[in-house]
Amino acid sequence: MNVDVLIAGAGPAGLAAAIELRRLGVSRVLVVDREAEAGGVPRHSAHTGYGLRDLHRVMTGPAYARHYVRAAVRAGAEVRAGTTVTGLSRSPSWPGLPGGPEPAADATGLTGPARPAGATRHAGGPDPAGAPDPAGAPDPADAADVAGAPDLADAVSPANAAASTGPTGPLSATLTGAGGIETVTAAAVLLATGCRERPRAARLVPGGRPPGVMTTGELQQRVYLHGQQLPGRAVVVGAEHVSFSAMLTLAHAGADVVALVTDQPRQQSYAAFALAAAARWRVPVWTSAAVRRIAGRGRLDGIELADLRTGAVSFVGCDTLVFTADWIPDHELARLAGTQIDPGTRGPAVDTALETSIPGVFAAGNLVHAAETADIAAVGGRHAARQIAAALRGTGPPRTARIPVTVAAPLSWISPNAIHAGGPPPARRRFLLRSGTFRRTARLEVRQGGRVLATARARLVPGRPVHLDAGWMDRTDPSAGPVQVTLQ
Amino acid sequence: MAAPPEAADVAIIGAGVVGTAIARTLARYDLSVVVLDAATDVGTGTTKANTAILHTGFDAVPGSLESRLLRRGSALLRDYAAQAGIPVERTGALLVAWTGEQRRALPEIEDKARQNGYTAIRPISASGLYQREPHLGPGALAGLEIPDESVICPWTTPLAYATEAVRAGVRLRLGSRVTAVRAGPGGHALATTRGTVKSRWLVNAAGLGGDDIDAMLGGSGGFTIRPRRGELIVFDKLARPLLGSVLLPVPTAQTKGVLVAPTVYGNVLLGPTAEDIDDRSDTDTTAAGLAALLEAGGAIIPDLTGEQVTATYAGLRAATEHRDYQIRVDSRLRYACVAGIRSTGLSASLGIAEYVVDRLGGAGLPLAERSVAAGPPAMPYIGEAGTRPYQDARLIAADPDYGQIVCHCERVTRGEIRAALASTVPPADTGGLRRRTRAMNGRCQGFYCAATVSAMMTAARSAASGGPATDSGQAAAGRPSPELGRLA
Numbered sequence: 001m002n003v004d005v006l007i008a009g010a011g012p013a014g015l016a017a018a019i020e021l022r023r024l025g026v027s028r029v030l031v032v033d034r035e036a037e038a039g040g041v042p043r044h045s046a047h048t049g050y051g052l053r054d055l056h057r058v059m060t061g062p063a064y065a066r067h068y069v070r071a072a073v074r075a076g077a078e079v080r081a082g083t084t085v086t087g088l089s090r091s092p093s094w095p096g097l098p099g100g101p102e103p104a105a106d107a108t109g110l111t112g113p114a115r116p117a118g119a120t121r122h123a124g125g126p127d128p129a130g131a132p133d134p135a136g137a138p139d140p141a142d143a144a145d146v147a148g149a150p151d152l153a154d155a156v157s158p159a160n161a162a163a164s165t166g167p168t169g170p171l172s173a174t175l176t177g178a179g180g181i182e183t184v185t186a187a188a189v190l191l192a193t194g195c196r197e198r199p200r201a202a203r204l205v206p207g208g209r210p211p212g213v214m215t216t217g218e219l220q221q222r223v224y225l226h227g228q229q230l231p232g233r234a235v236v237v238g239a240e241h242v243s244f245s246a247m248l249t250l251a252h253a254g255a256d257v258v259a260l261v262t263d264q265p266r267q268q269s270y271a272a273f274a275l276a277a278a279a280r281w282r283v284p285v286w287t288s289a290a291v292r293r294i295a296g297r298g299r300l301d302g303i304e305l306a307d308l309r310t311g312a313v314s315f316v317g318c319d320t321l322v323f324t325a326d327w328i329p330d331h332e333l334a335r336l337a338g339t340q341i342d343p344g345t346r347g348p349a350v351d352t353a354l355e356t357s358i359p360g361v362f363a364a365g366n367l368v369h370a371a372e373t374a375d376i377a378a379v380g381g382r383h384a385a386r387q388i389a390a391a392l393r394g395t396g397p398p399r400t401a402r403i404p405v406t407v408a409a410p411l412s413w414i415s416p417n418a419i420h421a422g423g424p425p426p427a428r429r430r431f432l433l434r435s436g437t438f439r440r441t442a443r444l445e446v447r448q449g450g451r452v453l454a455t456a457r458a459r460l461v462p463g464r465p466v467h468l469d470a471g472w473m474d475r476t477d478p479s480a481g482p483v484q485v486t487l488q
Numbered sequence: 489m490a491a492p493p494e495a496a497d498v499a500i501i502g503a504g505v506v507g508t509a510i511a512r513t514l515a516r517y518d519l520s521v522v523v524l525d526a527a528t529d530v531g532t533g534t535t536k537a538n539t540a541i542l543h544t545g546f547d548a549v550p551g552s553l554e555s556r557l558l559r560r561g562s563a564l565l566r567d568y569a570a571q572a573g574i575p576v577e578r579t580g581a582l583l584v585a586w587t588g589e590q591r592r593a594l595p596e597i598e599d600k601a602r603q604n605g606y607t608a609i610r611p612i613s614a615s616g617l618y619q620r621e622p623h624l625g626p627g628a629l630a631g632l633e634i635p636d637e638s639v640i641c642p643w644t645t646p647l648a649y650a651t652e653a654v655r656a657g658v659r660l661r662l663g664s665r666v667t668a669v670r671a672g673p674g675g676h677a678l679a680t681t682r683g684t685v686k687s688r689w690l691v692n693a694a695g696l697g698g699d700d701i702d703a704m705l706g707g708s709g710g711f712t713i714r715p716r717r718g719e720l721i722v723f724d725k726l727a728r729p730l731l732g733s734v735l736l737p738v739p740t741a742q743t744k745g746v747l748v749a750p751t752v753y754g755n756v757l758l759g760p761t762a763e764d765i766d767d768r769s770d771t772d773t774t775a776a777g778l779a780a781l782l783e784a785g786g787a788i789i790p791d792l793t794g795e796q797v798t799a800t801y802a803g804l805r806a807a808t809e810h811r812d813y814q815i816r817v818d819s820r821l822r823y824a825c826v827a828g829i830r831s832t833g834l835s836a837s838l839g840i841a842e843y844v845v846d847r848l849g850g851a852g853l854p855l856a857e858r859s860v861a862a863g864p865p866a867m868p869y870i871g872e873a874g875t876r877p878y879q880d881a882r883l884i885a886a887d888p889d890y891g892q893i894v895c896h897c898e899r900v901t902r903g904e905i906r907a908a909l910a911s912t913v914p915p916a917d918t919g920g921l922r923r924r925t926r927a928m929n930g931r932c933q934g935f936y937c938a939a940t941v942s943a944m945m946t947a948a949r950s951a952a953s954g955g956p957a958t959d960s961g962q963a964a965a966g967r968p969s970p971e972l973g974r975l976a
Contacts, residue, residue, distance in 0.1 A: 034893060177891050179891065209801065214934060
């Protein structure tokens with residue numbers, strides 16, 4: 001099977017990208033998801049608050065997921081659930097591109113009909129989707145939702161074009177599902193595989209290994225997809241947005257939530273949300289507290305909790321323990337494909353076009369910024385779609401050397417984490433950052449070599465996004481080395 | 489309770505790798521055999537939590553029973569594994585000396601290997617080590633190569649033995665803790681938590697409880713079990729390319745050191761610690777243990793510390809005050825004591841079984857071979873080296889459940905879970921299902937699949953309570969194929 005774009009992951013980013021690709025006239029868009037149902041994490045996140053910045057309305061997670069799946073199908077994308085990408089490599093049949101042993105990252109761009117060599121456009125040319133999407137602007141994807149799949153007169157179909165000349169695409173993916181094992185060649189691939197919470201083992205929490213210890217992802221599926229009840233006492237580890245969400249899910253499942261515990265000195269969600277939750281469910285947030293040991297054999301007895309200020313250790317009995325946040329991108333496919341990994345985000349390193357180190361392989365959503373809200377993931381997916389469409393048309397920016405964008409502690413990551421001369425601004429004209437510490441008023445400084453490109457004010461809260469306007473991109477010097485973002 | 493006591497020619501206490509191996513060996517003869525275990529599954533004690541290495545026995549104490557049975561057992565198990573589909577990879581091992589003292593110990597180890605009948609051992613230079621293992625940390629001085637050391641699946645092994653035994657008529661009575669043993673005119677009367685069992689002969693393969701059982705028979709054994717706890721860390725599969733062989737430490741007077749080994753599931757294992765403890769059920773991991781392992785592992789393979797931890801666990805070795813196995817057969821009591829099988833039980837299991845059964849025969853147990861032998865069963869293959877069901881197009885075509893990946897990290901399909909739930913020795917809980925399929929054993933530790941897998945387990949249980957579970961073992965062709973979930 002040949003497609004123009006293969007999208008791995010049918011969550012908000014992947015589906016928003018599919019809708020936008022179809023709107024831009026890309027013919028064959030295949031979205032696969034390994035879960036039995038498309039829609040991604042919002043499927044089992046029953047609370048409201050979804051859709052604010054991408055759909056300009058507010059709905060629950062499941063409704064939001066359904067909306068995107070339907071919209072993608074209406075837009076003419078093929079959405080296939082229960083299908084895993086079990087392999088991704090350069091297509092061996094593709095002439096002019098290395099097939100196997102040579103590292104794919106060495107390839108210097110897509111060649112052949114999918115993207116004729118040299119068919120680049122001048123730096124600073126118009127974005128194929130029009131002006132970059134400023135936050136809050138009316139959304140073209142909404143039009144697509146309503147109107148259904150537009151059959152643009154000037155629709156491009158690189159796969160069709162290629163079919164007449166032989167091999168059909170530079171990337172080859174193996175898809176595995178109940179229908180069998182299939183090889184799909186694609187002119188471009190978008191990785192939108194999302195992120196997950198690190199489990200207790202990855203956090204090296206010692207002790208016993210009884211059942212009843214889980215992540216929010218597992219909790220939500222148990223409660224909202226399988227209707228499980230979780231009677232007894234529960235403790236939530238973490239005090240970010242998702243931790244409060246876990247608390248709501250536990251309450252819904254009949255649990256008595258004892259506390260949210262965090263090793264941070266303060267909770268990290270929005271104050272109003274935290275206060276409301278505390279008042280409504282009378283759940284305290286225990287700060288500067290760390291889980292030292294999980295007690296229980298065969299069943300969970302409780303946890304040993306250390307007060308980081310005094311060193312005192314106390315025992316808290318519970319029947320359920322939920323580890324929240326501490327996100328890590330689901331980067332297996334990206335790593336197996338050989339994309340360069342950013343040490344900060346731990347997802348594939350991407351430039352402002354959301355292209356990875358492998359030409360033709362793009363990445364969006366929480367794979368490149370774990371974790372942002374679903375609407376931000378969707379906006380990123382849409383941004384990637386525009387860049388992919390331009391690359392397929394041969395109207396993308398010229399492929400110049402990547403300039404890495406790095407951060408230093410206490411900043412933990414920046415996304416995207418590379419730019420190039422003539423490259424587009426990132427989605428919403430902003431870079432996203434994370435901090436490891438609280439700072440009420442911080443000053444970010446963007447430097448390249450000895451030169452300060454920009455400074456910006458920011459409030460730092462661990463686990464919460466920090467935004468950096470991309471205006472400084474024009475002032476970079478392609479030959480002056482990496483750009484570094486630090487605290488002044 | 490009033491049910492008449494169950495009678496057998498031989499009762500084996502302990503369904504670990506040693507007990508099931510003996511059961512499987514006895515099943516070849518015209519005897520009625522019952523296996524008792526306090527746990528609800530086979531292989532839940534020392535058997536399930538170890539370093540998963542199929543040892544050659546090169547470093548055993550020359551002339552010891554352990555040396556002899558290890559050498560014999562490891563050869564037998566290699567053949568058996570090939571027939572039964574137990575995952576084994578002959579990775580070879582490199583014994584690495586990091587200090588002058590360790591380096592000086594190498595010739596003696598080489599000499600000992602030859603005394604143990606293992607002649608393929610050979611010295612390897614520092615440059616040879618780095619050529620073989622480019623990710624090895626700095627400071628390796630010299631080493632020994634043991635080309636036949638292998639890694640094995642410690643879970644499939646006792647399951648294969650038990651499956652073969654049960655299919656040959658051996659009764660497996662799990663969840664039956666032996667509380668007292670009385671000698672009577674007809675033999676032994678074993679009081680268990682689930683009724684009485686009478687047997688003419690008794691085999692004590694109770695592992696960590698070996699001395700307790702021995703005491704019930706008069707306490708003539710002359711040994712005490714002092715559990716030695718070993719903590720281990722399992723690294724993400726993405727770490728697997730960091731090493732090719734098992735990397736063994738050189739034991740010195742001060743420290744035994746830890747090893748780094750590939751696993752047959754495609755992970756990397758680091759451990760074990762060695763700590764003598766009193767509590768025979770304390771399989772907790774500790775902060776100190778995990779920290780020590782990470783430090784040691786970081787010196788052996790520095791890149792390992794950059795990879796994610798998938799799981800941590802601890803196992804208890806049934807150590808005694810003696811260095812050798814404690815195997816005795818008492819013809820007067822018609823009793824075999826098989827104890828002190830410290831950490832080589834998996835590798836030696838078939839050698840131990842052969843030896844014990846031979847000795848029982850010598851003590852008067854009638855060993856009349858059955859005319860029809862069952863032979864090794866075909867176990868579901870859960871290793872990475874061979875073809876997994878999700879990679880088998882023909883299997884998926886015959887049964888689409890084998891294309892439906894449920895556990896994404898380990899790529900376990902619905903078909904495999906279904907088959908495990910209906911197998912000859914079915915799992916009693918999700919832990920048992922993990923050991924049979926690898927489901928939920930991966931990096932997300934259930935974030936994605938635990939809820940679904942638990943639901944399958946519950947459904948299978950309620951179906952089983954309605955009627956007897958069928959023993960399908962492998963794919964049942966012609967089942968209605970589940971919805972593929974194709975939305976477009």
